[in-house]
Amino acid sequence: MTGRGRPRRPVLSADLIAREALAMIDAEGANAFSLPRLARRLGVRTASLYNHLDGRAAVIERVRRLVVEEMDVSAFAELPWPDALAAWARSYRDAFARHPHAIDLLATTTISSPATLAMYEAVVEALARGGWPRERLVAVLTSVESFLLGSALDLAAPPLMIDPSAHAPHVPILAAALRAAHAGDKAARADQAFEAGLDALIRGLVAQLAAVQDQE
Amino acid sequence: MTGRGRPRRPVLSADLIAREALAMIDAEGANAFSLPRLARRLGVRTASLYNHLDGRAAVIERVRRLVVEEMDVSAFAELPWPDALAAWARSYRDAFARHPHAIDLLATTTISSPATLAMYEAVVEALARGGWPRERLVAVLTSVESFLLGSALDLAAPPLMIDPSAHAPHVPILAAALRAAHAGDKAARADQAFEAGLDALIRGLVAQLAAVQDQE
Numbered sequence A, B: 001m002t003g004r005g006r007p008r009r010p011v012l013s014a015d016l017i018a019r020e021a022l023a024m025i026d027a028e029g030a031n032a033f034s035l036p037r038l039a040r041r042l043g044v045r046t047a048s049l050y051n052h053l054d055g056r057a058a059v060i061e062r063v064r065r066l067v068v069e070e071m072d073v074s075a076f077a078e079l080p081w082p083d084a085l086a087a088w089a090r091s092y093r094d095a096f097a098r099h100p101h102a103i104d105l106l107a108t109t110t111i112s113s114p115a116t117l118a119m120y121e122a123v124v125e126a127l128a129r130g131g132w133p134r135e136r137l138v139a140v141l142t143s144v145e146s147f148l149l150g151s152a153l154d155l156a157a158p159p160l161m162i163d164p165s166a167h168a169p170h171v172p173i174l175a176a177a178l179r180a181a182h183a184g185d186k187a188a189r190a191d192q193a194f195e196a197g198l199d200a201l202i203r204g205l206v207a208q209l210a211a212v213q214d215q216e
Helices: A015-029 A035-042 A054-066 A081-098 A102-105 A114-131 A134-155 A165-170 A172-180 A188-214 B014-028 B035-042 B056-068 B081-098 B098-106 B114-129 B134-155 B165-170 B170-180 B188-215
Strands: none
Touching: A015 A035, A015 A102, A015 A165, A035 A054, A054 A081, A054 A188, A054 B056, A054 B114, A081 A102, A081 A114, A081 A188, A081 B165, A102 A134, A102 B134, A102 B188, A114 A134, A114 A188, A114 B165, A114 B170, A134 A188, A134 B098, A134 B170, A134 B188, A165 B114, A172 B114, A188 B056, B014 B056, B014 B098, B035 B056, B035 B188, B056 B081, B056 B098, B056 B114, B056 B134, B081 B098, B081 B114, B081 B134, B081 B188, B098 B134, B114 B134, B114 B170, B134 B188, B165 B170
8 A cells, every 4th residue: 555546446346246235235224225325335436337237136136146155055955855944944044144134125126046046946846855746835935934034033133122121010921931031142042932933834844744745 | 274384283192203103114114214304204303202202212112012003912812822823923914014114123123112012921821821831932932923024024025026037947946836836926925825834833833832741
């Protein structure tokens, strides 16, 4: 650094744009995200972004790819579907927990990029191999994903999500349950709830599949 | 209306402030919500809001109360816990589906108002009556709520959430599953996924409780 002129910027690319967009969403929230503000952060004109990614939706898809790259689908090739689903679910929750502001944005925009589609293909392929009928695959995928997105939101919640202290005499069971559940350790409480919910959901899916196969 | 002067405004109250805040969040998103902007919408000074609600957190708690009032806990007094949980879950998802921008905000701020605490008390009271040990109540509540918040996000998603069209040959099972699942009817697909997931989760919770009781 000579102190003269601007510092050298890295060469603009689709990957760099997406990384800066994700950093911006992580720092400021999804609603603060816009192409003009992203361009300012990168020190370029908005039009320059279009040389690499075709508009806002394309930037968001590339951001999704970054988050999806943090998820692990390897278990689907190796384990029975209930165990593989649990392993993928844990990595999915962890990835979104690192990017809580991206949840709302990515949960409400259309998925179309090859990398993300490939992840979903791995999931439904394993479910189909496990015996799930084709017409139920999307429902299973969606309901598991709903649980995962909600669990990631819970990880982003404050340490004490329910505070009954001012009204404890009126909600005695809730107050006692909260005391029994964590004693102030928020991460342990969130992990316990996630593991219990995941266990219930997968137990239930195994039972549901058995019921479906009985009907056939 | 005489055309002269300002139209008469309704008298400011905590309820009116909360209703305007929820309307603002519904229309503009949670990140656009601030007390100064809320005051401008109401045509009052920000300081006037503090005569009725003690700051931002108090406004958000009052907004939560409005959303919670749209949920139905009556089933907990009448039905076995698995059926009551399902009935409450449907009304919970419907309420947040009407206020999708409130999900992120309410899922990440501490719950402390009597009305909302009373709803949770009704849920955990029914679970405890159904045999759930005290130290598991919060985990059951949290995991069901994670599924519900995620399902409400799914309702706010675009009609075609996964669009494999440009890459269908590379994701054949996903493409076939999507065709089989809905044929373009987004609401039917979301409802099917929600009902399937709710059935699996509650089946799984019933099995989990039986396993817990066996261990005792």
